[in-house]
Every structure is written in structure tokens, then in C-alpha cells.
Amino acid sequence: MKIIEIHIYGYGQLENMQIKDLADFQVFFGENEAGKSTIMAFVHGILFGFPTKQSSELRYEPKHNNKYGGKIRIFHDDFGFAVIERVKGKSTGDVKVSLEDGRLGEEELLKELLGNFDKGLFQAIFSFNLNGLQNIHQMKGEEIGKFLFSAGTLGTERLSEAEAVLQKELETRFKPSGKKPLLNEKLQELHALNGELKKALAKNDEYDSFIKKQESIQEEMAGIHHQLSEMQESNEKLNEWKKIHSLVKEELWTKNELADLGEIQFPAQGIERFERLNQLLYPYNAQIKSLLERIEGLKKELAAIRPDDLFLEHESTLMTILDQIPLFDQLELEKQQYLSKLQDYQGRLSETLDRLHLPVKGEEILSFNTNIYVKNEVEVVASRGKKLNEMKLELEERFQEEKAALEKLEIEVESAESQVLPHKERVLLEEKLNGEDKKSLENELNSIKDKIEFYRLANEREQNEWKRLQKQKKLQFLLFEFILLGLVFYGIFTKQSGLIFFGIFAALLTGVLMVKSFNRPKGQDSNPTLDSLKEKEKQVIQKLGSAEYANFMKLQEQLLLDNRRKEQLQGLQMRLEQQNDQYDKVISKFEAWEIESAKYKENLFTLASQLKIPEYIAMAHLRETFGLIEQYKTLWREKSHLQERVSQIKAKQLSIENSLELFANRYLSEVHMDLHKKGYALREKLKVENEKKIMSQERLAKLLDLENELTQKKREQLHLKEEITKLFDEADASNEQQYYELGVKAEKQAKFKERLKDIQKQLQFSIITEPERESFLHLHNIEEMVVEQQKEAIRLKERLTALQEEDASIKYEIQVLEEGGIYSELLHQFKQKKYELEELAKEWSVYCLAQDILAKTVEKYKNTYLPRMLSKAEEYLFFLTEGRYHRIHLQKSGTGFLIERQDYTIFEANELSQATTEQVYVSIRLALATTLYEKYRFPIIIDDSFVNFDARRTQKIIELLKSLKQNQILFFTCHTHLLSNFSHENILLLNKGIVEIPS
Structure with missing residues (x-):
């Protein structure tokens, strides 16, 4: 099977993407997130179904597109060309398959195409990625051999995983010399319970006396514990006082010294602040004198520059007028255009008035009411007239149908009535029958x-x-x-x-x-x-x-026949009544139509009267006439607007000319000039006066800065003097000498406060509170008190130890009695443990059987199918390693391989280097696809599986892949150095969903 074309409607970030004419060895190159993994997942999804929402695989549903899925075109050796399309639908998507011979199908036909392969087996045999190689790196010892054997049978490590799971489950349940497995634990527990069952009867009489004695001992022990706790607390406080009594005395002395000094008000860092202010005060006198001299010089310069302020006051007005000179020319051009449009509107008005052909003048039309309500009423009336005509045709057709049906039923009823017995004969007949x-x-x-x-x-x-x-x-x-x-x-x-x-x-x-x-x-x-x-x-x-009544049977038959005829007659009469109702409904609808038609004409003629439209015109062309009236009023309004605009333009031009003439007469020596020359002369004069104004403003700004600076310096000088005064006020000192004396006292007071703060900080974590310290100050024999308490504590602890030993002995006796008296409970536990042991043994036997079946299956596979696959794998390994390794042997026992080097040295899989192990893995995987599964010939999909190989090994693996002619190869990579191994026509560049062919 070969994939020829891929068309992605929407899958992950890829939308509306087409890849045609895929080669037998097709390389997809792209940076990270270019879409390589998405295309691989797309091929898997189209062939075997999209991942379900419960699956751990990504579904690649598009974020910005409703279309999900796509199609691929393939060539199959048995079926020819086929198209497989899968889109969003049920959990795995809805699939359609169309073959070259015209056959159509769904999942069943697709399974036939794929030879009933499932997704897991396809990915294991024909889809390569880094996971297999990374698994080899993470394994140790004999696990590598088992992994390679599993890859050679199923294509993945699932065989070795299944074997490991079975072995783990068996060891979890039982080991011959183990203690932790479940069966071992149950056996030990059962043995112990069996011994305890034999201790059943014995001591019960002493139980109550032991309980009472135990309660008495526990009460005495609680009292001793309380005494020891109080003595320990007292002892701890005495030891603590021995540590802190010197600090407590120093704290008391410091407080007395601070009380002798009394309250002192002195600013913080007062001496340093006073000296710093004195140093800052001296430079200000020289700076103030220099500023006064510079201010006087600037005032003389300002007197020499005098701009025309009266002219400059009108600068904004003048500039506005000068800027309107180009507008004057533009208005002239606009005026000519509007005059031309006025002539055009006049012609269109005459044409519309002729089309209306109403017996009114144009000015009267303007008074017609054409607001939105009237327009809506015209639309409603016109639509109503059309609807009434359609209704009339429909009613006439229904009238003929109902009339024909009614006449037919009347004939049938008359025929049925003629066959029914007259009422008198029927009554006589019934009386004869009833006797x-x-x-x-x-x-x-x-x-x-x-x-x-x-x-x-x-x-x-x-x-x-x-x-x-x-x-x-x-x-x-x-x-x-x-x-x-x-x-x-x-x-x-x-x-x-x-x-x-x-x-x-x-x-x-x-x-x-x-x-x-x-x-x-x-x-x-x-x-x-x-x-x-x-x-x-x-x-x-x-x-x-x-x-007289005769012939009873004949009369009965006659009565039955008449009953049937009467039933038929009743049915026909019922249908006739229903048809009469239908006929009457049609007549009623005709009457309603006539009433509705009369109302319609009344509304139509009322509208025609309001708009002064003749009735014959309103009946046929109401909507068109109303539209022409609206058009005439619109044209008239636009014409009036144009006329008004022409008048405004003329007024604006005259205003510009008059304004400019006023300034020219006042400020220019020559006034006999055209409009543009006057504007130029006024601009030049304005420029000269502005230059004078700028120079004057610069001097004034500089003068203002100097005056502000002078004010600032005087303010700062005054501020320093005020700060010195404030320091004296804070210290309540009248002169400098008194201020310094107070500073010395304040410094001494600060040191005492700091020391007091340190002492209190050390005492705050003491277990002795401040009120308790006063009582401790009067104690003098602390050492003797500590010794006495220690002696008493030793005596109490000895008594407590004796009580604890006695309590433990009693508890043991009680326990013995309690254990010996619960024979039924021990028997129940013994039977429960025995049942649990039997159930665990059953589970263990199931896993043993499964392991045995798996071993026999593996042995059959080794003897029947594996030799052919190993022969091809040896050929591939010989090529990849350039002859260094040439044989792959099966281990005699277990599941693993032995690799033979060219010098006939045998290695286990775990003894090989990582690179060689990876080459063995690739050889086995390719051999599996080309031997045991050769009849399927699916495409082999490889996703950067050889990035850890060096350049030589990579070149060899690519040469090997190129030699596999029976399978199409789809090679995905993000490494540019690999592209040199392929021809340009076999490479497709992926760039954010865009496919390009390299130049």
C-alpha cells in the first residue's frame, strides 16, 4: 500500500492542507511545531480512527475551524486506487471509502483494505519513533535481551512487559523462602492462630481483683506525676533566677538613674544639625548680590526693544483672514460647480413633475404629507390590495371544489335514502319480531x-x-x-x-x-x-x-339488511353535514373578503384624497406615485440646499475681502493692490513684529528667572535661620551655650535608655514574669532549695518506678486472662485466614497457568517464525555495522538474543555498546516488517529515530531504508544535516502548515 495524496481539512494547527504526489521515499522537513507530528497522527487517525476523548493520545481538534478530519488517496496492490475520508462524527469519526471500481463502504471496507490491522499493531511494526531507542537506554542487564526479543515478535516491548507483569504478580503472592508475599504471610498467621487456639480455658476468677488494683495504682501514679510536674516547674524557675538575677538588678539601677535625670527635651542629633545649618548659611549673601546686578542689566536691554503691540494683538484675527485667501479661490470654484448642479436639478424636477401628471403645481406637492407613517400606510394598503386579489383567486378555486364535493355527496345520500325502509314499515317489522x-x-x-x-x-x-x-x-x-x-x-x-x-x-x-x-x-x-x-x-x-305476524326469519334478515343500509346512510349524512360546514366556511370567507375589500378601498381612496391622486391611478399605481412624490420633494430640498449654499459662498467671499481691506487700510502705506498682494504685505509686517516680540519675551523670561532665583535664595536663607530658631525652641534653650549643655545630658539619657532596652529584650523570653521577679529578689538560700527539691523528686521517681512495674505486671495478668477467654473469636479468625489462604492460592495458580501458556507460545514462535526473521535481521545488522557483527543467536533458555562478532566472539545484548544495541533494534524492527508482515506492505513511518547516531551510522541506516523497495518510506525530521542524503524532489518543507518544495 502506498500513500499518494494527503488532504487535511482541519487537524490540530493544520487547516486546508494538500500534499500531492508523495514519493516512494518521502522526506518531511520542518522546524519544531511545523506540523510533522500532526501529519503522522493524521495518517494514523484516518486509517484507524481518531483518538477518543477517554484516550491518552492527543485528538488534535482544530481551535479555529469547525472542520475536523480529511482524506488520503492510496494505491493498494489488490484493490487499486482508493480514497479514505474520515470526518468528525462518532467517537472515532465517520469514515467513507471509495475504490477505483466504484465500490463504496465504511469501516468494514476499510478493515478489508488494511487486512484487519489495528492501530497498536501498525504503530508497533511500521511506525518508528524515539521511544523504542530511549527504552533501550533506560534498561539494564538481561532486560535489554528481553526487550529486543519482544521487539522481534510484536514490534514493541509488550511481550517482555507481559512476562515481567506475570512474574511480578507471582512473586507478590508466593516465594518459597519469603516472608513478605501474601501467601507466606497468610501461612505464618495461620500457624500462629493454630497455637493460640490451644490456650483456651484457664484463669477467670482473678480478673476483677486485678482490675481494681490496677485502678488504685494508676490513681497514685497520676498524683506523683502531678507533684513531679510542679517540682520541675519550681526547679526550672530557680535555675532561671540564678541566670538572670544580675540583669534584674542592673535593670532596677538603670531605671533609678533615668529617674534622677528626669525628662529632657532635645532634638534628635541636635548638635550635628545645628553645626550643619551654620555652614550652609554663609554662601547665600554673595549669591544674592550677584543676582541683583544681573537683573539691572536686563532691564536696560528691554527698554531698547519695543514691538508694535497694537498690531500683534490682532495677529490671530489677521492670520485667520490670511489663511482664508486660498479658501476664497476654492469657494469661487465651488460656486461655479453648484450653479451647474442647480441647472441639472431644475431639469430633473420638471421631468418628475411630468411623470406624476397630477392636477397640482410643483409648490403644492411640497405640502403633501409623506412622513414615515404615511409611507408605511401606503405600503400596508398596497400590500393589502395584492393580498386581497390573491385571496379572491384562492377562494374562487376552493368554492368550486367544495361545491362539486357537496353535489356528489347529496346524490349519494339520496341513493342511500331510497334503499332504506320507510319508518312505518320498519316499526311494523320490529313489532312483529318483538312479538x-x-x-x-x-x-x-x-x-x-x-x-x-x-x-x-x-x-x-x-x-x-x-x-x-x-x-x-x-x-x-x-x-x-x-x-x-x-x-x-x-x-x-x-x-x-x-x-x-x-x-x-x-x-x-x-x-x-x-x-x-x-x-x-x-x-x-x-x-x-x-x-x-x-x-x-x-x-x-x-x-x-x-x-298476525308471519315468516319470522325472513323478517329478521330484512331488518338486518335495513340496519346496514341505515348505518351507511348515517355515515353519508355525517359526511354531508361536514361538507356543508366546509361549503358554509367558504361562503363566510367570501363575505369576509368582501368586507375586507370594502375597507381596503376606503383606506385607498382616503390616501388618494390626502395625496390628491386620482382614484384610477391610486388603484393601479399607488406605491409608484407615492415614490415619485417623495422623489420630487427630495429633489426640491436638494435644489434649495444648493441655492442656500451658493448664497453662503458669496457672503463668505465678501466677508474675506472686507476683512482684508480693513487691515490693509490701517497698517499698510500702499492700499491700491489686489487681494493676494495685500495678504503678502501684511504677512511680512507680521513677521517683523513677531521677531521683535520674541526677543522681548526672551529677555523678559530671563529677567523673570533671575527674579525668581533671587526670591528663592532669600527664601532659603530665611529658612535656614528659621531652622536654627526651631532647634533652640525644641531644646528650650535661649542661647548657643545653653543648647550645647542640654545636648550632653540628652546623650547620657539616650545611652541609659538603650541599655535598659537591651536588658528588657534579654528578659522578655524568661519564664519568670515581672511580678514574680520582685518576690525572687528577697530569696537568699536558692541553692539549698534546689537540693531539697531534687532529693524529693528522686524519692517520688523511685516510688513511680515501683508502681509502673507493678502496673505492668497486673496488665500482663489481665491480658493473659483476656486472651485465654476469647476462644470463639480466635476460632473465627482461624477459619477466616484459612479461607483467605485458599483464595490467594487460586489466584496464584491462575498466574502460573498464564505464565506457562505464554512460555509455550514464545517457544513455538521461536521454533517456527523467528528463524526467518533473524536471517533477514542478520543481513541488515551486517550491513549497518559494516561486517563487524554478522550473526544473531537465540538463547537456549528464556527470551533473549546473543550477538556474534566477526571474530566469532559471542555477546549478550547488555554487553554491547548503546549505539550497537540501537543498530540491533533497528535491524530486528525492519526485518519484522519485511518478513513476517511482508504481504501487507504498509508505509514505514519514521520520526527522527536516528538522531543519536553519528554521521557514518546515520548514512548507513538511510542507505538501508532506500534499499527497501517494497515499502513506501515516510521520513520526518527537523535536522538540516540529514537533508544532504536525499534528492530535492523527495523533500517537502513544512512551515506552519504550508508545504513548500525546496529550490
């Missing part, structure tokens, strides 16, 4: 007569109530008709055609409704129930005159 006698018929006849009388009285009451309501409705309709007629006359009087039309239409509609309301519905005068009862009365009377 009614004369007495029951007479009872039924009496019951019917009673019902007839009840319904007759009820019908009379309903007719009286209906007449009363009809009279009331008649008055209401007449009143509403008079109101509508009044509205019609008002419309005629005010000449509002819409109002007249609405009044007439409403009056006619009210009249129709009134006529319909007063027409009593058919069947209203007669009660159907009453008629039915009367008819039934006649039938019962006829039955009483007849007493």
Missing part, C-alpha cells in the same frame, strides 16, 4: 298521548318567547338603519365618496341580515319530536287493528 301483545300496545299508546300533551304545551311557550324576541330585534335593526342612512346623507353633504359607499353597503347588509333574522326557520313552527310522537300514535293504533 308485542295488545295490552303492551295499549300501554304504549297511553304513554305516547301523555308525551304529545307535554310537548304541545312546551311548543306553545317557545312560540310566545320567540315572538317577543323578534319584536325586540326589529326595533334594534330599525335604529341601526336610521344611523347608517344618516351617515350616507352626511357623506353626500361632505362629498366623501368612501363614506357614502360604506354607508350604503352597511345599510344593505343590515337589511339582508334583518330579513334573514325575521324569517322563521323551516320546522320552527312544528316540533319534530311532537310530529314523530303523533306518527307513532297512528302506527300503534294501526297495529292494534292487526294481530
Whole structure:
């Protein structure tokens, strides 16, 4: 299988990236983070599925792109060209595979293409990285041989890892001479419990006496502990007093000395500050004198320079006018342009007025109300008219459909009614079948007569109530008709055609409704129930005159047939009622449409009247006419704006000319010049006067600086004098001599305070508090007190030791009694430990069996498949080491290799150098891919796996890779020195997701 093309929609930092025409030996070169690892992960993801969210592998989901995934195009030896596409979907993505022969498929077809390879096996056999080589560096001893054997069987260290895990699990559970494994510990515990079970019965009577004696001893021990604690605290304080009594006495003497000196107010570092102020005060007199002389010289220079201040006061105004001279020319050009536009707008206004063709003048159109509300109303009315026309067409179509359906159902109902038995015949038939006698018929006849009388009285009451309501409705309709007629006359009087039309239409509609309301519905005068009862009365009377019933079975069949027909008739009648409802709804919608259409015309004509648009134009072109009116008003406003702007330009030009003329007449000797020459002359004069002003300002600024400096010097001189006075005030001294005497006393007081502070700092961590120190000052026999306390403490400790020994003896006796009395608990523990031992033994046997199966599998692999792979690995190793090593032997026992040098010396894997071990590993991996898995011919992907090789070894490994013609090689590297080993057409440069071909 060969990868021909890679197209990445979005994967990590790579977006919309295409790599075409991949070579048989393709090199991808790029700096760190250029996308090499991303492309490798992309190939793995497309072939075997994206990593799930629970996986430890990176998913490379794009941060700035919704597309996730891509496709690769491959050539397969058996299937030809194929495209594999995988995008975001389920956990591993949704895959689509399309083959050259037109076959399409998903995961199943992809597995067929890949020969049911999974991702882990592919990465172990055909994907190289630094991890394998780094694992070799981290191993020691026989682990290297096991790792190489595992790499030669599975492509990874998983075989050696599985063997190590099994061995570790076995050793964790049992070792023949061990103590810490679980089985060993359980055996020891079981043996100990078995011995303790034999100590079951014995001492129980002495238990209570031992408990009481133990409590008494513990109380006495607690009292001794309390006495020892108090004696230790007292002893510690006495020892502490022996250390600090000299400091306490010195503290007391220092406080007395400070009290004798009393309170002294003297500034901090007062002597040094006074002498420093005196030294600073002398230089200020000479500096003040020099500043006065320089100020006088500057005043004389200022008197010689006098600028025209009156002219300069108007500088900003003049500059504004001068800057407007270019504007004057620009305004002239703008004025000509606006005049040309005015002519154009006049023509467009005439054209719009002709298109409107309204019986009004242009000025009247400006008064038309075209605000947003009117415009919205025009849009609403126009849309409403269009909608009404569409509604009418739809209603007419529905009317025809419903009418045809109704006529069809009426025919079907008439046909069904003709097949149903008449009511009289059916009743007679039912009576014959029911076998009614004369007495029951007479009872039924009496019951019917009673019902007839009840319904007759009820019908009379309903007719009286209906007449009363009809009279009331008649008055209401007449009143509403008079109101509508009044509205019609008002419309005629005010000449509002819409109002007249609405009044007439409403009056006619009210009249129709009134006529319909007063027409009593058919069947209203007669009660159907009453008629039915009367008819039934006649039938019962006829039955009483007849007493024969014949042919019972035939009558029953006839009745069943009539029941079916009646059911069919009821269904048709129900459908007919529903169709009548649909038909009535269409008629109602027609009536609603007519009302809506009348309202629409009323609104349309009202709008047309407001805008003075003829009604025939409004019916067809309301929206277009309104748009032309808006356009005319817009053009008129723009024309007025242009006229106003031309007037403003003329006024502005005149203002500029007048302003410049005013300054020229006042400050220039020659005034008969054009506008530009006057401006130039005024600029020159302004320049000369400004130069004078600048010179004057410089002198004034310098004068001000000198005056400020003089003021500052005088202020600083005064400040020094005030500071000296302040020092005298703080010390409460009237002269310098008194100030120095107070300074000496203040220095002595500071030293005493400092010493007192040091003493208190040393005493603050003492365990003796300040109030206790006063009581200790009166003690004189401290040494004797310490000796006595020590003797008493020794006596108490001896007694405490004796009590502790006695307590320990009693505790032992109690423990013996307690242990000897819990036989059932010990028996339970023994059985529990025995069960745990059996369960651990089962687990140990499972791991033993697994280890045995693994060993047999490895032995079969060594004898059947490994020789062919080792032969190819020896060929590769011979080439890589340039003949120094030429054979690879299997160890007779275990899983490991022996390497034979050219001088027939045999080495174990751990005896080789790191570089040689790596060469053995590469030889085995390549041999595994090209022998045992040669039929798959997947691309071999290598990610900088040989960066630790020197130049010679690297060149040899690259030559070996180039010789593997049956597999495509994808080589990823970030090292420029490797590129010299490849041709330019086989190298692709990766730069932040951009693919380039080197020049």
C-alpha cells in the first residue's frame, strides 16, 4: 500500500492542507511545531480512527475551524486506487471509502483494505519513533535481551512487559523462602492462630481483683506525676533566677538613674544639625548680590526693544483672514460647480413633475404629507390590495371544489335514502319480531298521548318567547338603519365618496341580515319530536287493528339488511353535514373578503384624497406615485440646499475681502493692490513684529528667572535661620551655650535608655514574669532549695518506678486472662485466614497457568517464525555495522538474543555498546516488517529515530531504508544535516502548515 495524496481539512494547527504526489521515499522537513507530528497522527487517525476523548493520545481538534478530519488517496496492490475520508462524527469519526471500481463502504471496507490491522499493531511494526531507542537506554542487564526479543515478535516491548507483569504478580503472592508475599504471610498467621487456639480455658476468677488494683495504682501514679510536674516547674524557675538575677538588678539601677535625670527635651542629633545649618548659611549673601546686578542689566536691554503691540494683538484675527485667501479661490470654484448642479436639478424636477401628471403645481406637492407613517400606510394598503386579489383567486378555486364535493355527496345520500325502509314499515317489522301483545300496545299508546300533551304545551311557550324576541330585534335593526342612512346623507353633504359607499353597503347588509333574522326557520313552527310522537300514535293504533305476524326469519334478515343500509346512510349524512360546514366556511370567507375589500378601498381612496391622486391611478399605481412624490420633494430640498449654499459662498467671499481691506487700510502705506498682494504685505509686517516680540519675551523670561532665583535664595536663607530658631525652641534653650549643655545630658539619657532596652529584650523570653521577679529578689538560700527539691523528686521517681512495674505486671495478668477467654473469636479468625489462604492460592495458580501458556507460545514462535526473521535481521545488522557483527543467536533458555562478532566472539545484548544495541533494534524492527508482515506492505513511518547516531551510522541506516523497495518510506525530521542524503524532489518543507518544495 502506498500513500499518494494527503488532504487535511482541519487537524490540530493544520487547516486546508494538500500534499500531492508523495514519493516512494518521502522526506518531511520542518522546524519544531511545523506540523510533522500532526501529519503522522493524521495518517494514523484516518486509517484507524481518531483518538477518543477517554484516550491518552492527543485528538488534535482544530481551535479555529469547525472542520475536523480529511482524506488520503492510496494505491493498494489488490484493490487499486482508493480514497479514505474520515470526518468528525462518532467517537472515532465517520469514515467513507471509495475504490477505483466504484465500490463504496465504511469501516468494514476499510478493515478489508488494511487486512484487519489495528492501530497498536501498525504503530508497533511500521511506525518508528524515539521511544523504542530511549527504552533501550533506560534498561539494564538481561532486560535489554528481553526487550529486543519482544521487539522481534510484536514490534514493541509488550511481550517482555507481559512476562515481567506475570512474574511480578507471582512473586507478590508466593516465594518459597519469603516472608513478605501474601501467601507466606497468610501461612505464618495461620500457624500462629493454630497455637493460640490451644490456650483456651484457664484463669477467670482473678480478673476483677486485678482490675481494681490496677485502678488504685494508676490513681497514685497520676498524683506523683502531678507533684513531679510542679517540682520541675519550681526547679526550672530557680535555675532561671540564678541566670538572670544580675540583669534584674542592673535593670532596677538603670531605671533609678533615668529617674534622677528626669525628662529632657532635645532634638534628635541636635548638635550635628545645628553645626550643619551654620555652614550652609554663609554662601547665600554673595549669591544674592550677584543676582541683583544681573537683573539691572536686563532691564536696560528691554527698554531698547519695543514691538508694535497694537498690531500683534490682532495677529490671530489677521492670520485667520490670511489663511482664508486660498479658501476664497476654492469657494469661487465651488460656486461655479453648484450653479451647474442647480441647472441639472431644475431639469430633473420638471421631468418628475411630468411623470406624476397630477392636477397640482410643483409648490403644492411640497405640502403633501409623506412622513414615515404615511409611507408605511401606503405600503400596508398596497400590500393589502395584492393580498386581497390573491385571496379572491384562492377562494374562487376552493368554492368550486367544495361545491362539486357537496353535489356528489347529496346524490349519494339520496341513493342511500331510497334503499332504506320507510319508518312505518320498519316499526311494523320490529313489532312483529318483538312479538308485542295488545295490552303492551295499549300501554304504549297511553304513554305516547301523555308525551304529545307535554310537548304541545312546551311548543306553545317557545312560540310566545320567540315572538317577543323578534319584536325586540326589529326595533334594534330599525335604529341601526336610521344611523347608517344618516351617515350616507352626511357623506353626500361632505362629498366623501368612501363614506357614502360604506354607508350604503352597511345599510344593505343590515337589511339582508334583518330579513334573514325575521324569517322563521323551516320546522320552527312544528316540533319534530311532537310530529314523530303523533306518527307513532297512528302506527300503534294501526297495529292494534292487526294481530298476525308471519315468516319470522325472513323478517329478521330484512331488518338486518335495513340496519346496514341505515348505518351507511348515517355515515353519508355525517359526511354531508361536514361538507356543508366546509361549503358554509367558504361562503363566510367570501363575505369576509368582501368586507375586507370594502375597507381596503376606503383606506385607498382616503390616501388618494390626502395625496390628491386620482382614484384610477391610486388603484393601479399607488406605491409608484407615492415614490415619485417623495422623489420630487427630495429633489426640491436638494435644489434649495444648493441655492442656500451658493448664497453662503458669496457672503463668505465678501466677508474675506472686507476683512482684508480693513487691515490693509490701517497698517499698510500702499492700499491700491489686489487681494493676494495685500495678504503678502501684511504677512511680512507680521513677521517683523513677531521677531521683535520674541526677543522681548526672551529677555523678559530671563529677567523673570533671575527674579525668581533671587526670591528663592532669600527664601532659603530665611529658612535656614528659621531652622536654627526651631532647634533652640525644641531644646528650650535661649542661647548657643545653653543648647550645647542640654545636648550632653540628652546623650547620657539616650545611652541609659538603650541599655535598659537591651536588658528588657534579654528578659522578655524568661519564664519568670515581672511580678514574680520582685518576690525572687528577697530569696537568699536558692541553692539549698534546689537540693531539697531534687532529693524529693528522686524519692517520688523511685516510688513511680515501683508502681509502673507493678502496673505492668497486673496488665500482663489481665491480658493473659483476656486472651485465654476469647476462644470463639480466635476460632473465627482461624477459619477466616484459612479461607483467605485458599483464595490467594487460586489466584496464584491462575498466574502460573498464564505464565506457562505464554512460555509455550514464545517457544513455538521461536521454533517456527523467528528463524526467518533473524536471517533477514542478520543481513541488515551486517550491513549497518559494516561486517563487524554478522550473526544473531537465540538463547537456549528464556527470551533473549546473543550477538556474534566477526571474530566469532559471542555477546549478550547488555554487553554491547548503546549505539550497537540501537543498530540491533533497528535491524530486528525492519526485518519484522519485511518478513513476517511482508504481504501487507504498509508505509514505514519514521520520526527522527536516528538522531543519536553519528554521521557514518546515520548514512548507513538511510542507505538501508532506500534499499527497501517494497515499502513506501515516510521520513520526518527537523535536522538540516540529514537533508544532504536525499534528492530535492523527495523533500517537502513544512512551515506552519504550508508545504513548500525546496529550490
